[in-house]
Amino acid sequence: MKKYRDLAGDAGSGVARQLLDQTARLQARMAAVQHKVAILSGKGGVGKSALTSNLAAVLAGEGARVGVLDADLNGPSLAKMLGVRGAALRMGPAGVEPPEGPLGIKVFSMDLLLPRDEAPVRWDAPTERESYVWRGTVEAAALREFLSDTAWGPLDFLLLDLPPGTDRVSTLASLLPEVGAAVVVTIPTEVSHLTVKRSISMAKELWGPSALGVVENMAAYVCARCGGEGPLFRGPDSAAMARELGVAFLGRIPFEPRLAEAADRGVPYVMAEPETPAAAALRAVTAALRALVERRAALPAADGSVVG
Numbered sequence: 570m571k572k573y574r575d576l577a578g579d580a581g582s583g584v585a586r587q588l589l590d591q592t593a594r595l596q597a598r599m600a601a602v603q604h605k606v607a608i609l610s611g612k613g614g615v616g617k618s619a620l621t622s623n624l625a626a627v628l629a630g631e632g633a634r635v636g637v638l639d640a641d642l643n644g645p646s647l648a649k650m651l652g653v654r655g656a657a658l659r660m661g662p663a664g665v666e667p668p669e670g671p672l673g674i675k676v677f678s679m680d681l682l683l684p685r686d687e688a689p690v691r692w693d694a695p696t697e698r699e700s701y702v703w704r705g706t707v708e709a710a711a712l713r714e715f716l717s718d719t720a721w722g723p724l725d726f727l728l729l730d731l732p733p734g735t736d737r738v739s740t741l742a743s744l745l746p747e748v749g750a751a752v753v754v755t756i757p758t759e760v761s762h763l764t765v766k767r768s769i770s771m772a773k774e775l776w777g778p779s780a781l782g783v784v785e786n787m788a789a790y791v792c793a794r795c796g797g798e799g800p801l802f803r804g805p806d807s808a809a810m811a812r813e814l815g816v817a818f819l820g821r822i823p824f825e826p827r828l829a830e831a832a833d834r835g836v837p838y839v840m841a842e843p844e845t846p847a848a849a850a851l852r853a854v855t856a857a858l859r860a861l862v863e864r865r866a867a868l869p870a871a872d873g874s875v876v877g
């Protein structure tokens with residue numbers, strides 16, 4: 570069997586050339602995006618995707634050119650939430666054309682590549698038991714392709730919806746060392762804060778504290794019938810957590826059952842029911858996010874981080 574030391578260069582496979590080409594494509598694509606914004610948590614099910622789809626709709630409604638990359642390869646939900654499930658992918662001269670959701674939001678998701686509803690994503694490995702060894706590497710490669718081979722065109726915002734798992738933050742940062750902001754979503758429970766704090770520490774190290782903004786989702790319950798508002802969890806305060814960790818707090822969003830119903834119909838809640846408390850809260854969070862990215866763009870690298 571040949572050992573690595575017997576191989577000269579990439580042994581004629583062309584892999585090194587392909588990687589260099591792809592990295593160059595990634596840099597060129599991302600240079601046309603003014604603000605890259607990662608939406609993460611570490612914790613699952615706290616509303617990252619619901620927030621992403623609504624942030625995208627508010628920004629697009631204000632006239633921004635917006636793209637959304639669903640970086641959740643195993644549980645993609647943005648194609649559904651933005652109503653483009655089943656859209657056919659076309660190959661254009663500049664790469665794969667992302668389908669457009671409401672307000673011209675460009676969407677790319679693993680969901681658009683999966684053959685049928687129940688098929689899970691499988692990574693090739695000699696046996697299923699070994700596949701975990703490959704998963705991290707292959708996920709990073711797939712994300713690099715989604716970023717570099719999609720014809721995003723010039724964008725004001727590219728929102729990247731991350732899957733749960735603290736390690737996902739470092740995978741994305743290896744591809745995007747520059748972000749305009751990293752939005753960290755939590756719910757007001759100790760269980761959520763436990764994981765979210767770890768993600769905040771990691772994101773601070775990777776992108777700098779000034780990139781981070783915490784959003785508290787499911788902060789209160791809004792009654793679907795009477796519109797009255799009351800507490801949902803009596804847990805710890807996420808604004809206080811953000812303050813302790815030295816990062817910005819972008820606002821709170823209440824739990825409104827109809828928000829989930831709108832997401833199921835593929836319509837962002839801010840469009841479906843713009844007069845509701847949650848829609849107003851989502852617009853306020855978007856304004857705070859805009860202020861964060863603009864502040865950082867105007868005052869680059871105060872904490873040694875790179876702004877992008």
Ligand SMILES: Nc1ncnc2c1ncn2[C@@H]1O[C@H](COP(=O)(O)OP(=O)(O)OP(=O)(O)O)[C@@H](O)[C@H]1O
Pocket residue numbers: 610612613614615616617618619620641644646731732733786787822823824825826827828829830832833847
């Ligand atoms: N404020 C809210 N009010 C009502 N429903 C909500 C709210 N936020 C999220 N949801 C709903 O809760 C469910 C979970 O939200 P979502 O899928 O956005 O979480 P996630 O953090 O992206 O999950 P995952 O970790 O699996 O990616 C969805 O059905 C979503 O529509």
Ligand SMILES: [Mg+2]
Pocket residue numbers: 617618619641646730731732
């Ligand atoms: Mg999600």
